[in-house]
Amino acid sequence: MREVDTVLREYMDRKAHFTSIDIANEVKRRGTWVPNRDVALHMREYAPLSPGGDYLASLTTCFLKDGRSVEAYVFHPVGTSATDYREILEPAMSPQEFAALHPSAPMPSQPMGGVPKPPLVN
Numbered sequence: 485m486r487e488v489d490t491v492l493r494e495y496m497d498r499k500a501h502f503t504s505i506d507i508a509n510e511v512k513r514r515g516t517w518v519p520n521r522d523v524a525l526h527m528r529e530y531a532p533l534s535p536g537g538d539y540l541a542s543l544t545t546c547f548l549k550d551g552r553s554v555e556a557y558v559f560h561p562v563g564t565s566a567t568d569y570r571e572i573l574e575p576a577m578s579p580q581e582f583a584a585l586h587p588s589a590p591m592p593s594q595p596m597g598g599v600p601k602p603p604l605v606n
Contacts, residue, residue: 485518485522485526487511487514487516487518488507488508488511488518488523488526488527489530491507491510491511491514492507492527492530492532492533493532495507495510496532496538496539496561499561499564501558501559501560501561501564501566501568501569502558502559502569503546503556503557503558503559503569503572504520504523504524504527504557505520505556505572505574505575505576507523507527508520508523508524508576508577509574509576509577511523512577512582512585513577513585515585515586515589516589517579517582517589517590520576524557527541527559533559537562538561538562539559539560539561539562540559540560540561540562540566541557541558541559542557542558542560542566543555543556543557543558544556544557544558544566544567544569546558546569546570546571546572547570547571547572548571548572548575549571549572549573554572556572
């Protein structure tokens with residue numbers, strides 16, 4: 485997740501408001517495929533975004549380009565409002581869009597369906 489951490493630091497250095505989709509899409513634009521879900525999970529454990537840090541995660545209503553509203557966690561600097569981030573400018577990048585941007589990059593594996601089995605606990 486080094487690429488994700490790099491993008492997170494850049495966004496935080498700019499004091500930007502962002503969602504996990506913003507971070508995942510930027511990593512993908514730079515040539516590394518990463519599932520959106522993995523980025524969201526990583527961000528929950530990323531120390532600078534943890535409670536007591538310089539950023540807050542607030543669940544707020546955002547709007548898609550087509551006008552529909554969706555609930556999203558917006559990460560924003562302490563002392564700013566999550567509602568400053570109102571419009572989600574782009575959807576999550578698809579594997580097809582990634583392949584078109586990076587034809588020589590390894591193609592992201594397609595999900596096989598189903599739910600992963602939990603680890604065995606003795």
